[in-house]
């Protein structure tokens with residue numbers, strides 16, 4: 001079966017004045033379809049950089065990114081954007097929902113961008129909000145929702161276009177422990193039921209333990225982390 005994501009010898013360097021900062025240095029990883037992988041690594045080790053590269057938001061200095069069957073390294077900006085919209089969902093620590101739209105509309109937006117009809121987009125948005133246990137708040141705007149509810153909507157939005165890969169950077173890092181636990185539970189159930197592959201950066205070892213395996217970053221490389 002084709003992996004959902006392959007990172008091949010990814011390098012990422014930043015030039016700062018006369019110094020070169022090597023953040024990723026030959027990072028390799030394969031995530032199988034339907035597999036959930038936790039990324040647990042110290043602050044500043046390059047987790048966000050890795051997720052940005054895997055999500056085609058940033059280009060590596062060297063190496064290749066393959067999403068599904070698509071070799072993405074040679075895609076131009078238009079091709080990368082199209083690939084991101086179709087195949088990849090993102091969840092960040094902060095929800096980034098559009099404030100003037102309702103929860104339902106926020107989950108509809110990525111689908112409308114891909115050309116789905118309003119009716120179909122609304123139908124799928126309701127199903128996803130129901131999965132995320134927030135169907136009753138569909139008509140509320142983000143400011144009228146709690147932090148946990150906002151993240152539930154953000155997760156529903158991330159999977160609205162049926163991506164094959166979900167990338168999440170501390171998706172519950174901004175929530176209190178109990179809310180984080182519940183939101184993560186819904187996220188995990190949704191990912192499993194959708195047979196989505198996921199790479200989730202977290203500092204929370206309990207949450208990491210619920211995933212299939214954990215990796216970390218050491219000297220710019222991805223290595224397995226024992227639990």
Ligand SMILES: Nc1ncnc2c1ncn2[C@@H]1O[C@H](COP(=O)(O)OP(=O)(O)OP(=O)(O)O)[C@@H](O)[C@H]1O
Nearest residue numbers: 014016021023041042043044045046047048049050
């Ligand atoms: N555009 C950039 N220019 C220069 N340095 C950068 C840039 N982006 C990231 N870095 C540096 O790369 C390193 C890794 O950053 P990154 O945000 O990937 O770490 P992280 O593991 O996600 O950290 P945290 O857990 O604190 O979010 C840091 O030292 C950061 O300062």
